[in-house]
Amino acid sequence: MNTPNSRPTGQYADEVTDAGVAAVRRALDGRWHTLRDEIRARPDFADLRVHPGTDVETYRATIWEMLRRLADEGHAVHGFPTAVGGRGDIGGSVVSFEMLAFADLSLQVKSGVQWGLFGGAIQALGNAEQHARFLPGVMDLSLPGCFAMTETGHGSDVQSVHTTATYDPDTQEFVVDTPTESARKDYIGNAARDGRMAAVFVQLYSGPRDEQPERHGVHAVLVPLRDEDGTVLPGIEITDDGHKEGLNGVDNGRLAFHGVRVPRENLLDRYGAVAPDGTYSSSIESENRRFFTMLGALVRGRVSVSGSAVGAASLAQTIAVRYGEARRQFAAPGSDEEITVLDYLAHQRKLLPGLARTYALRLAQNELVEMLHDIQTTREAGGTVDEKRQRELESRAAGIKALTTWHATATIQACREACGGQGYLSENRLGQLRADTDVFTTFEGDNTVLLQLVAKGLISGYADDFGNLDTLGTVRFVADQVLDTVAERTSLRQLAERLRAVGPGRDEDDVLDRSWQVKLLDDREEHTLDGLVRRLRPAREKGISPDRQFAIFNNAQDHLLRAARAHLDGLVLDAFVRGIDSTVDPSARALLGKVCDLYALSVIEEDKGWFLEHGRISAARAKTVTAEVNRLCRELRPHARALVDAFGIPESWIGAPIATGAEHRRQDEARAHAASLH
Structure with missing residues (x-):
């Protein structure tokens, strides 16, 4: 049976050494x-x-x-x-x-x-006392929990969730309610079978006694669901989402709350706290900024x-x-x-x-x-996180x-x-x-919505006061502030400068010249973003109605998504080049360079209609790109096994008979049988 580093003997047996595979894996x-x-x-x-x-x-x-x-x-x-x-x-x-x-x-x-969602919410949004109280049980599984954000009627639009938590100063408790069927927390992992507590995202209401409670926006409250014997607690309604197309080992369910009371101390109050008398306080005055800070965490x-x-x-x-x-x-x-x-x-x-x-x-x-680790480690240590860097993390996480x-x-x-x-x-x-x-x-954010977030980040330049995620708020922001400029210089532009600093490579018209690949993708990103800004410009005209502003934005959504995709392709190529640069082994660098060429040219080939329509490449050059993709496929064919071995998946983990030697034996038997017939 083959091991991850023992490629089949024969025509391609000695093309890549085990040391080369190890260097690529590293x-x-x-x-x-x-x-x-x-x-x-x-x-x-x-x-x-x-x-x-x-x-x-x-x-x-x-x-x-x-x-x-x-x-x-x-x-x-x-x-x-x-x-x-x-x-x-x-x-x-x-x-x-x-x-x-x-x-x-x-x-x-x-x-x-x-550990990621339930425990992560307590860690990111809770205080030190809540960490000490809840996180040990989260880690050792004595406190199984849920992350209850998505509602039946509000998935991507978290800021508009309808579940409420209203503070009662007489009892110093929050009363959690599901006001409508569309406000049910839906598709909640751990809810149907195992969860005993949920981090529930709610519209928070509080105020002093004898005054009308004031809404403070979205916050998270820890709500017990079951007792230690697994019995559902009073006021909690749990239904099973049932059989799914996949992931049926996860017990997804729907949650509804009917006058459920939880102690004031169960509010995860890192970004907003309620005092015993109902007074609300936060270090972040703006509700919008507070919401996005919470989501960023x-x-x-x-x-x-x-x-x-x-x-x-x-x-x-x-x-x-x-x-x-x-x-x-x-x-x-x-x-x-x-x-x-x-x-x-x-x-x-x-x-x-x-x-x-x-x-x-x-x-x-x-x-x-690495970016996530460095930013959140700084925050956990009490350090100051650059807000622009945080926005960059959120945008990149959405796009990637x-x-x-x-x-x-x-x-x-x-x-x-x-x-x-x-x-x-x-x-x-x-x-x-x-x-x-x-x-x-579609989970952890619908991909189409996430690409819109990336594009909005580009046209806003990560502005500090970038407001609501709703479309009208975006249109107004664009109309007021950003239509005379585009985003800061792209990562591809910076990569092009690094490549020029290293010195000339191949002929600049050679499709395998990294500078040519980078310039082409950078040109597409800049042109697409410029075009998006021009399409949105009419939204800044004086006297334009909100309906017309929305229509302008809605009609440009195709362009918005294209701009985001072009930007992300550049980020990925930039990361690939840095990965090659960090590799010391010459054979690994050479192999990674060919793989990078195949990636870059396949991205260009995939969108060659755009490059042709906009005069960035000729018909002859488009054919050359396709021919080079074919040639690179043939050239990398001898290394295909080495390239997947470099993922470092241990043999016993693969688990598919066709990939773990059984198919090789069947083929050998078939060839032996065929030979015996002649």
């Missing part, structure tokens, strides 16, 4: 490479999967027991404060979560609900989903490439030997550009995790999450098709990966 592993290796060394990781076809109740119970195992082994402690027994390693918590993508994704998501969940998507794509590509190197079909003319399917250009086209994009997104994800989750969906489907009928068998994991990751494109 680049992909990034700053937390030691932690990744520690997790890879777990002997029992392959056991953290549930057999396909398991009924929902058994599935949920099994995932719960697996989660308990992880808790007992201290898997959850990485990101929590040292004061409560954690390690204070926020980046490490994201990486450890990402590695669970190679196990059962229901286990990964359930762990994310418990919760960005870890979005970053974690992004890492999970990259991990799932890596696993699917590992399975598909290994199978493609073993599966043979159709003999070449004049030969009795059937051709390995990965030797066909069509098959290479199906897998290798996507593999290059996974590499690019992994390196961009690594940078995102959209790219990685869309990529995972497309890639896993491509891998399933590349494996034919074998890819449709449950034992080979691709169908389950596809079902389990499909929801990633």
Whole structure:
């Protein structure tokens, strides 16, 4: 049986050494490479999967027991404060979560609900006393919890949630209510079976006795759901969301609250507190800024989903490439030997550009995790976080999450098709990966909405007073402040300057010249953003009605999304180049350089209609780009196995028979049988 570093013998056996694979893996592993290796060394990781076809109740119970195992082994402690027994390693918590993508994704998501969302909300929004009171139980799983933000009627528009928490100064309690059916908290992980407490996002009302309570915007309140025996508490209504297309080991449910009273101390009050007499206070005066500060503190969940998507794509590509190197079909003319399917250009086209994009997104994800870690560690230590840097983190997290989750969906489907009928068998994991990751494109933020956030950040220049996320607020902001300028210089512009400083590379008209690739993508970003600003300019005219302002914005949404995508493609290429620069091994640098070329040219090829329409490339150059993508696929074909081995997925974790040696044996037997017939 093959091990991760032992590529099949034959035509391509000695193209890449194990040392070269290790150097590429080191680049992909990034700053937390030691932690990744520690997790890879777990002997029992392959056991953290549930057999396909398991009924929902058994599935949920099994995932719960697996989660308990992880808790007992201290898997959850990485990101929590040292004061409560954690390690204070926020980046490490994201990486450890990402590695669970190679196990059962229901286990990964359930762990994310418990330790990333529920525990993360207490950590980010609570005070030191609340940390000491609740976080130890969160870490050791004695306090299983939920993150109750999304409502049936309000998903992406969190600022407009309808659930209320009204302070009663006579009892010093909050009264939590669900006023309408659309205000139910919906799709809440851990709610249907295991959760005993929820961090509930509410519209907060308070005021002194005998005065009408005043609304203070969205806050989070800890609400007990069940007692220690699992009995649902009075006033709590819980219904099961039922069977889903995937992730059926996660007990999603709906929550409604009917006059539920919780102590004043259960308000997570880091950004807004209520005194015993009902007086409200906050260090952030503006309700809008307070809301976005709170959401910014919760960005870890979005970053974690992004890492999970990259991990799932890596696993699917590992399975598909290994199978493609073993599966043979159709003999070449004049030969009795059937051709390995990965030797066909069509098959290479199906897998290798996507593999290059996974590499690019992994390196961009690594940078995102580092940014998150540095900013949140500074905040946890009581330091000052630059607000512009925080906004950049939020925008980048939104955009990278959209790219990685869309990529995972497309890639896993491509891998399933590349494996034919074998890819449709449950034992080979691709169908389950596809079902389990499909929801990633809409949870932790709908991807289309997230791209709008990225574009709004570009046109606002991360302005301090960028207001409400609603469309009319955005239009007014744009109309008043930003239509005479575009965003600050792009990361691609800065990359182009670095490349010029290094010195001339290839001919500047050579499509493999990095400066040409960078200039083309930078030109697209700048042009697209300029065009967006021009389309929005009429919204600043005097006397224009709110309806007309909305129509202008709505009619430009296609342009808004294109501007965001162009910007993100630049960020990802920039991260890829930095990843190559950080690699010392010459052979690894050379291999990564080819993969980067394939990524950049496949992005250009994908949008070559735009480049042709806008006169950025000629028809002949467009054909050259396609020809180079084909050539790079052929050139990287000998290294395909090395490239997936560099993901560092231990053999026992892969779990698909078509990728772990069984298919190679079947093919060998088939060839031996064919030879015996001649």
